[in-house]
Amino acid sequence: MAGGEQRVSIWSIPERQGRGPRPAYSRAQITEAAIRIADADGLEAASMRRIAADLGTGAMSLYRYVPSRDDLIELMVDHALLEMDIPDGPTGDWRADLTLIAENTRAVWLRHTWLSGLDRPRATLGPNRLRLLEFAFGALDTGVPIDDMLTLLDMLNGYVERVVRGEIEWRREMRQSGMTPERWMIHSAPYVRELLDSGRYPMFERIVMDARLPHMSAEEQFRYGLDRVLDCIAAVQP
Amino acid sequence: MAGGEQRVSIWSIPERQGRGPRPAYSRAQITEAAIRIADADGLEAASMRRIAADLGTGAMSLYRYVPSRDDLIELMVDHALLEMDIPDGPTGDWRADLTLIAENTRAVWLRHTWLSGLDRPRATLGPNRLRLLEFAFGALDTGVPIDDMLTLLDMLNGYVERVVRGEIEWRREMRQSGMTPERWMIHSAPYVRELLDSGRYPMFERIVMDARLPHMSAEEQFRYGLDRVLDCIAAVQP
DNA sequence: CCTAGTTGCGTACGACGTACCCAGTTGTCT
DNA sequence: AGACAACTGGGTACGTCGTACGCAACTAGG
Numbered sequence: 001m002a003g004g005e006q007r008v009s010i011w012s013i014p015e016r017q018g019r020g021p022r023p024a025y026s027r028a029q030i031t032e033a034a035i036r037i038a039d040a041d042g043l044e045a046a047s048m049r050r051i052a053a054d055l056g057t058g059a060m061s062l063y064r065y066v067p068s069r070d071d072l073i074e075l076m077v078d079h080a081l082l083e084m085d086i087p088d089g090p091t092g093d094w095r096a097d098l099t100l101i102a103e104n105t106r107a108v109w110l111r112h113t114w115l116s117g118l119d120r121p122r123a124t125l126g127p128n129r130l131r132l133l134e135f136a137f138g139a140l141d142t143g144v145p146i147d148d149m150l151t152l153l154d155m156l157n158g159y160v161e162r163v164v165r166g167e168i169e170w171r172r173e174m175r176q177s178g179m180t181p182e183r184w185m186i187h188s189a190p191y192v193r194e195l196l197d198s199g200r201y202p203m204f205e206r207i208v209m210d211a212r213l214p215h216m217s218a219e220e221q222f223r224y225g226l227d228r229v230l231d232c233i234a235a236v237q238p
Numbered sequence: 239m240a241g242g243e244q245r246v247s248i249w250s251i252p253e254r255q256g257r258g259p260r261p262a263y264s265r266a267q268i269t270e271a272a273i274r275i276a277d278a279d280g281l282e283a284a285s286m287r288r289i290a291a292d293l294g295t296g297a298m299s300l301y302r303y304v305p306s307r308d309d310l311i312e313l314m315v316d317h318a319l320l321e322m323d324i325p326d327g328p329t330g331d332w333r334a335d336l337t338l339i340a341e342n343t344r345a346v347w348l349r350h351t352w353l354s355g356l357d358r359p360r361a362t363l364g365p366n367r368l369r370l371l372e373f374a375f376g377a378l379d380t381g382v383p384i385d386d387m388l389t390l391l392d393m394l395n396g397y398v399e400r401v402v403r404g405e406i407e408w409r410r411e412m413r414q415s416g417m418t419p420e421r422w423m424i425h426s427a428p429y430v431r432e433l434l435d436s437g438r439y440p441m442f443e444r445i446v447m448d449a450r451l452p453h454m455s456a457e458e459q460f461r462y463g464l465d466r467v468l469d470c471i472a473a474v475q476p
Numbered sequence: 477c478c479t480a481g482t483t484g485c486g487t488a489c490g491a492c493g494t495a496c497c498c499a500g501t502t503g504t505c506t
Numbered sequence: 507a508g509a510c511a512a513c514t515g516g517g518t519a520c521g522t523c524g525t526a527c528g529c530a531a532c533t534a535g536g
Contacts, residue, residue, distance in 0.1 A: 020482025021532040047523065058485040060525075069524065117357035120407050125429075130439055137441035146444055147451040151397075151463035155470070158396030159389075169358045191250060191363075201368055203375035206384055213385040225389035228474070232393070235473030236466070258513025259501040285492065296516040298494075307493065 010071040011126070025055060027065050031075045035112065038076065043114035073118070080112045081128040090138040095230055097139035101132070102160045102226050109164045113172070116165045143238040152233055159229050167218050247362055248309040263293060265303050269313045273350065276314065281352035311356070316364035318350045324369070328376040333468055335377035339370070340398045340464050347402045351410070354403045381476040390471050397467050405456055 038046040049059040066072045084104045140149045271292045276284040290297045304310045322342045347353050378387045
């Protein structure tokens with residue numbers, strides 16, 4: 001029994017010692033190759049064999065650099081977070097700052113759609129995550145109690161992640177069915193009509209008939225909803 | 239080329255026609271077996287072979303009932319949603335109704351932790367999802383424009399899912415490292431102190447020093463945050 | 477120079493989802 | 507009643523996956 005498994009993060013394992021032949025690759029190279037494949041063909045396509053083939057080597061060679069595929073994915077996440085374009089400190093306009101965070105998150109997720117499918121939220125306090133956290137909380141530091149800041153940011157991030165997840169799934173479905181949105185509309189019309197005709201789903205009917213949001217572009221939808229969420233945050237501001 | 243793939247949802251494929259021998263199982267039975275395994279050992283343990291073995295049959299027999307494993311997962315999601323204990327219509331108290339949805343979602347997700355790890359949000363319009371949708375929108379139907387209802391519910395659900403995802407990951411990490419929360423606290427204290435002593439993370443410092451939320455029980459944290467989110471929704475009510 | 481440590485990488489194992497096949501069962505039609 | 511079409515359970519097989527293991531080649535520290 002004793003201590004149990006000492007699960008050390010990939011970050012605590014040094015990249016190399018100085019004894020044998022010089023390594024032909026690096027973690028960064030492997031991570032970037034993996035991201036390239038995952039961006040193009042999905043996370044499941046970024047298999048050890050495929051990554052190795054892209055680098056011109058054998059699958060098992062990668063294990064000299066990375067303990068497991070899961071650890072490699074952790075490296076990929078951190079590498080992607082690096083792309084968040086956030087200033088060093090809050091600008092004084094909390095609404096603009098939170099908008100910046102939201103749109104950056106969306107941009108990075110859409111560029112690396114595999115981020116939305118990770119089985120774990122990966123909330124580890126790496127340096128990048130901490131920098132983002134400082135910026136976000138600094139922006140919201142307008143007299144709101146600290147506990148409320150925590151929940152308001154969970155609310156904001158929850159909204160952003162949920163909507164972007166939906167966007168990504170929609171795109172994926174369009175791609176792999178080879179349909180255009182119009183064709184999809186036509187194709188699903190009979191099922192929708194059946195639901196409407198049953199008369200048992202009045203609210204669903206109002207969404208289909210009256211809502212204008214679903215007919216906007218993805219950007220407009222996101223922006224509109226984001227503004228509503230920020231309105232909510234503004235409403236509870238002291 | 240012609241039409242391309244006709245990807246119809248699992249819901250539009252009838253369970254059986256009336257010609258051959260009577261099927262020995264049913265979609266519901268298979269779905270329940272799959273959920274049982276996924277609850278106990280994780281979604282990846284619910285393989286076609288394992289499910290079939292649990293039912294006392296061969297892996298390929300399952301494909302008589304379900305076109306693919308992905309479709310089976312879709313059935314599992316909808317089946318889990320069945321556990322949501324929601325009345326037939328809104329009660330008139332929107333705040334109580336939305337609380338009911340939130341706490342039910344949390345309960346179901348914690349009971350079926352594999353829900354949080356699905357690669358796709360699975361927003362397909364299964365019968366149970368529709369029932370829930372009707373209840374939620376019916377509850378919020380207090381004069382708010384339909385487009386705002388859409389975003390407010392995205393916000394609420396986004397908050398709930400994000401927080402519960404965090405809870406689930408936390409539990410999983412505690413389990414597989416075999417640590418208690420106290421041990422984990424002690425173990426991570428040096429790293430936290432290092433961050434605080436660096437002086438570069440003032441907001442993080444305030445969270446550690448001043449926030450009371452992280453010291454509450456998971457239920458209390460959830461409840462407190464949920465009330466704040468509902469305050470936000472109340473604030474934009476006409 | 478020796479040798480310990482590290483490299484790239486081929487082979488192999490036990491999983492996975494599922495395409496394909498075939499024998500057996502049963503509702504429907506002649 | 508007999509024929510047959512549509513279904514059933516389920517075995518075998520293929521191509522994938524992550525990765526344990528082993529081995530020859532290489533290079534730094536003594």
